[in-house]
Amino acid sequence: MPPPHASGAAPRRPRHAGDRGSVSAELALALPAVVLAFLLGAGALGAASRQVALQDASADAARLLGRGEGQDAAERVVHAAVSGAGVSSSRSGDLVCVTASVDASIGSLIRMPLRATSCALDGGL
Template sequence: MRSPSADRDRGSVTAEFAVALPAIALVLAACLASVQLIAQQVRLTDAAADAARALGRGESAAEAGAIADRVSGGAALGVAVDGMFVCATLSTPGDGLLAAIELRAESCAVTGGR
Protein backbone atom coordinates (compact mmCIF):
# COMPACT_ATOMS: atom_id res chain seq x y z
CA MET A 1 0.00 0.00 0.00
CA ARG A 2 1.39 3.43 -0.97
CA SER A 3 1.36 6.36 1.34
CA PRO A 4 -0.48 9.50 0.23
CA SER A 5 2.67 11.62 0.63
CA ALA A 6 4.55 9.48 -1.91
CA ASP A 7 2.02 10.39 -4.60
CA ARG A 8 2.44 14.11 -3.92
CA ASP A 9 6.26 13.94 -4.24
CA ARG A 10 6.17 11.98 -7.45
CA GLY A 11 8.11 13.84 -10.21
CA SER A 12 9.78 16.31 -7.86
CA VAL A 13 13.25 14.94 -8.65
CA THR A 14 12.66 15.52 -12.35
CA ALA A 15 11.50 19.08 -11.71
CA GLU A 16 14.49 19.85 -9.49
CA PHE A 17 16.85 18.43 -12.11
CA ALA A 18 15.22 20.55 -14.81
CA VAL A 19 15.79 23.66 -12.69
CA ALA A 20 19.41 22.80 -11.86
CA LEU A 21 20.50 21.68 -15.34
CA PRO A 22 20.91 25.19 -16.88
CA ALA A 23 23.08 26.30 -13.93
CA ILE A 24 25.26 23.22 -14.28
CA ALA A 25 25.61 23.80 -18.03
CA LEU A 26 26.55 27.46 -17.44
CA VAL A 27 29.28 26.54 -14.94
CA LEU A 28 30.64 23.88 -17.30
CA ALA A 29 30.70 26.35 -20.21
CA ALA A 30 32.53 28.94 -18.08
CA CYS A 31 35.13 26.35 -17.06
CA LEU A 32 35.72 25.27 -20.66
CA ALA A 33 36.01 28.89 -21.82
CA SER A 34 38.58 29.67 -19.14
CA VAL A 35 40.64 26.62 -20.11
CA GLN A 36 40.54 27.79 -23.74
CA LEU A 37 41.72 31.29 -22.76
CA ILE A 38 44.56 29.89 -20.66
CA ALA A 39 45.70 27.66 -23.53
CA GLN A 40 45.60 30.61 -25.92
CA GLN A 41 47.64 32.73 -23.47
CA VAL A 42 50.28 29.99 -23.23
CA ARG A 43 50.52 29.81 -27.06
CA LEU A 44 50.82 33.60 -27.20
CA THR A 45 53.61 33.61 -24.59
CA ASP A 46 55.51 30.93 -26.50
CA ALA A 47 55.09 32.85 -29.76
CA ALA A 48 56.37 36.08 -28.14
CA ALA A 49 59.45 34.24 -26.87
CA ASP A 50 60.09 32.74 -30.32
CA ALA A 51 59.70 36.13 -31.99
CA ALA A 52 62.01 37.83 -29.47
CA ARG A 53 64.71 35.19 -30.01
CA ALA A 54 64.40 35.59 -33.79
CA LEU A 55 64.71 39.36 -33.50
CA GLY A 56 67.69 38.94 -31.15
CA ARG A 57 69.42 36.79 -33.80
CA GLY A 58 69.05 39.67 -36.26
CA GLU A 59 66.09 38.46 -38.32
CA SER A 60 63.68 41.03 -39.69
CA ALA A 61 60.36 41.91 -38.06
CA ALA A 62 58.55 40.24 -40.96
CA GLU A 63 60.42 36.98 -40.40
CA ALA A 64 59.81 37.16 -36.63
CA GLY A 65 56.13 37.90 -37.33
CA ALA A 66 55.90 34.82 -39.54
CA ILE A 67 57.42 32.69 -36.77
CA ALA A 68 55.02 34.13 -34.19
CA ASP A 69 52.09 33.71 -36.56
CA ARG A 70 52.75 29.97 -36.91
CA VAL A 71 52.63 29.51 -33.14
CA SER A 72 49.97 32.02 -32.11
CA GLY A 73 47.60 31.85 -35.05
CA GLY A 74 47.51 35.47 -36.16
CA ALA A 75 48.48 37.79 -33.32
CA ALA A 76 49.64 41.36 -33.92
CA LEU A 77 53.39 41.82 -33.37
CA GLY A 78 54.96 44.91 -31.87
CA VAL A 79 58.75 45.35 -31.70
CA ALA A 80 60.68 47.61 -29.30
CA VAL A 81 64.45 48.00 -29.12
CA ASP A 82 66.01 49.18 -25.85
CA GLY A 83 69.78 49.23 -25.97
CA MET A 84 70.99 45.62 -25.98
CA PHE A 85 67.49 44.21 -25.73
CA VAL A 86 64.80 43.69 -28.31
CA CYS A 87 61.26 43.01 -27.11
CA ALA A 88 58.38 41.40 -28.96
CA THR A 89 54.80 42.10 -27.86
CA LEU A 90 51.94 40.02 -29.21
CA SER A 91 48.28 40.82 -28.72
CA THR A 92 45.11 39.19 -29.93
CA PRO A 93 41.45 39.15 -28.98
CA GLY A 94 40.00 36.03 -27.40
CA ASP A 95 38.05 33.52 -29.46
CA GLY A 96 34.31 33.13 -29.89
CA LEU A 97 32.20 34.53 -27.07
CA LEU A 98 35.31 35.78 -25.29
CA ALA A 99 36.39 38.09 -28.12
CA ALA A 100 36.05 41.11 -25.81
CA ILE A 101 39.04 39.88 -23.78
CA GLU A 102 42.39 40.97 -25.23
CA LEU A 103 45.34 38.71 -24.54
CA ARG A 104 48.89 40.11 -24.49
CA ALA A 105 52.32 38.59 -24.08
CA GLU A 106 55.76 40.21 -24.12
CA SER A 107 59.21 38.70 -24.25
CA CYS A 108 62.65 40.22 -24.58
CA ALA A 109 65.97 38.89 -25.84
CA VAL A 110 69.54 40.15 -26.00
CA THR A 111 70.54 41.32 -29.47
CA GLY A 112 73.35 39.56 -31.28
CA GLY A 113 75.36 42.74 -31.88
CA ARG A 114 76.53 43.41 -28.31
Protein backbone atom coordinates in the same frame (compact mmCIF):
# COMPACT_ATOMS: atom_id res chain seq x y z
CA MET B 1 -5.06 -7.75 19.86
CA PRO B 2 -2.75 -8.92 17.06
CA PRO B 3 -0.47 -6.38 15.32
CA PRO B 4 -1.78 -4.95 12.05
CA HIS B 5 1.09 -6.56 10.09
CA ALA B 6 1.60 -10.15 10.85
CA SER B 7 5.11 -10.20 9.35
CA GLY B 8 6.36 -7.57 11.76
CA ALA B 9 7.49 -5.25 8.97
CA ALA B 10 6.97 -1.54 9.28
CA PRO B 11 3.87 -0.24 7.53
CA ARG B 12 4.35 1.39 4.14
CA ARG B 13 3.79 5.09 3.99
CA PRO B 14 1.63 6.25 1.14
CA ARG B 15 3.33 8.33 -1.52
CA HIS B 16 2.23 11.91 -1.54
CA ALA B 17 1.02 13.14 -4.87
CA GLY B 18 2.98 16.41 -4.38
CA ASP B 19 6.34 14.59 -4.36
CA ARG B 20 5.97 13.11 -7.81
CA GLY B 21 8.24 14.72 -10.40
CA SER B 22 10.20 16.78 -7.88
CA VAL B 23 13.50 15.14 -8.86
CA SER B 24 12.81 15.84 -12.53
CA ALA B 25 11.99 19.47 -11.78
CA GLU B 26 15.14 19.94 -9.71
CA LEU B 27 17.24 18.39 -12.45
CA ALA B 28 15.59 20.60 -15.07
CA LEU B 29 16.49 23.67 -13.01
CA ALA B 30 20.05 22.63 -12.15
CA LEU B 31 21.12 21.21 -15.52
CA PRO B 32 21.43 24.55 -17.37
CA ALA B 33 23.57 25.97 -14.56
CA VAL B 34 25.85 22.94 -14.65
CA VAL B 35 26.17 23.14 -18.45
CA LEU B 36 26.92 26.89 -18.27
CA ALA B 37 29.58 26.36 -15.61
CA PHE B 38 31.15 23.60 -17.71
CA LEU B 39 31.21 25.76 -20.85
CA LEU B 40 32.69 28.75 -19.03
CA GLY B 41 35.35 26.54 -17.48
CA ALA B 42 36.26 25.03 -20.84
CA GLY B 43 36.41 28.50 -22.39
CA ALA B 44 38.66 29.76 -19.61
CA LEU B 45 41.00 26.81 -20.11
CA GLY B 46 41.10 27.56 -23.84
CA ALA B 47 41.97 31.20 -23.15
CA ALA B 48 44.71 30.15 -20.73
CA SER B 49 46.12 27.81 -23.37
CA ARG B 50 46.18 30.64 -25.92
CA GLN B 51 47.95 32.87 -23.37
CA VAL B 52 50.69 30.28 -22.89
CA ALA B 53 51.07 29.85 -26.66
CA LEU B 54 51.21 33.64 -27.06
CA GLN B 55 53.94 33.91 -24.42
CA ASP B 56 56.02 31.17 -26.02
CA ALA B 57 55.60 32.68 -29.48
CA SER B 58 56.63 36.15 -28.32
CA ALA B 59 59.75 34.68 -26.69
CA ASP B 60 60.64 32.84 -29.91
CA ALA B 61 60.06 35.98 -31.96
CA ALA B 62 62.24 38.07 -29.61
CA ARG B 63 65.08 35.56 -29.94
CA LEU B 64 64.74 35.62 -33.74
CA LEU B 65 64.98 39.42 -33.80
CA GLY B 66 67.88 39.29 -31.37
CA ARG B 67 69.77 37.01 -33.81
CA GLY B 68 69.24 39.50 -36.62
CA GLU B 69 66.25 37.92 -38.39
CA GLY B 70 63.71 40.27 -39.94
CA GLN B 71 60.38 41.42 -38.56
CA ASP B 72 58.54 39.17 -41.02
CA ALA B 73 60.18 36.06 -39.54
CA ALA B 74 59.09 37.14 -36.06
CA GLU B 75 55.53 37.73 -37.27
CA ARG B 76 55.40 34.32 -38.98
CA VAL B 77 56.41 32.59 -35.74
CA VAL B 78 53.71 34.35 -33.75
CA HIS B 79 51.01 33.82 -36.40
CA ALA B 80 51.89 30.14 -36.69
CA ALA B 81 51.44 29.69 -32.94
CA VAL B 82 48.37 31.90 -32.46
CA SER B 83 46.32 32.79 -35.51
CA GLY B 84 45.13 36.37 -35.68
CA ALA B 85 47.68 37.72 -33.21
CA GLY B 86 49.15 41.18 -33.61
CA VAL B 87 52.91 41.65 -33.26
CA SER B 88 55.00 44.70 -32.41
CA SER B 89 58.67 45.00 -31.50
CA SER B 90 60.95 47.58 -29.95
CA ARG B 91 64.63 47.95 -29.15
CA SER B 92 65.91 49.41 -25.92
CA GLY B 93 69.62 49.35 -25.22
CA ASP B 94 70.84 45.77 -25.55
CA LEU B 95 67.35 44.28 -25.62
CA VAL B 96 64.84 43.64 -28.34
CA CYS B 97 61.29 43.13 -27.09
CA VAL B 98 58.29 41.63 -28.86
CA THR B 99 54.71 42.16 -27.77
CA ALA B 100 52.04 39.83 -29.15
CA SER B 101 48.33 40.32 -28.53
CA VAL B 102 45.07 38.70 -29.48
CA ASP B 103 41.45 38.86 -28.33
CA ALA B 104 40.14 35.67 -26.80
CA SER B 105 36.46 34.91 -26.45
CA ILE B 106 34.80 32.74 -23.87
CA GLY B 107 31.48 31.84 -25.33
CA SER B 108 29.90 34.50 -27.47
CA LEU B 109 29.53 37.17 -24.79
CA ILE B 110 32.86 37.38 -22.99
CA ARG B 111 35.85 38.82 -24.85
CA MET B 112 39.18 39.41 -23.20
CA PRO B 113 42.43 40.76 -24.59
CA LEU B 114 45.49 38.54 -24.19
CA ARG B 115 48.93 40.11 -24.31
CA ALA B 116 52.44 38.72 -23.89
CA THR B 117 55.78 40.53 -23.98
CA SER B 118 59.20 38.91 -24.14
CA CYS B 119 62.69 40.36 -24.51
CA ALA B 120 65.99 38.92 -25.72
CA LEU B 121 69.54 40.22 -26.02
CA ASP B 122 70.06 42.13 -29.24
CA GLY B 123 73.14 40.46 -30.70
CA GLY B 124 72.22 40.70 -34.36
CA LEU B 125 73.27 44.29 -34.97
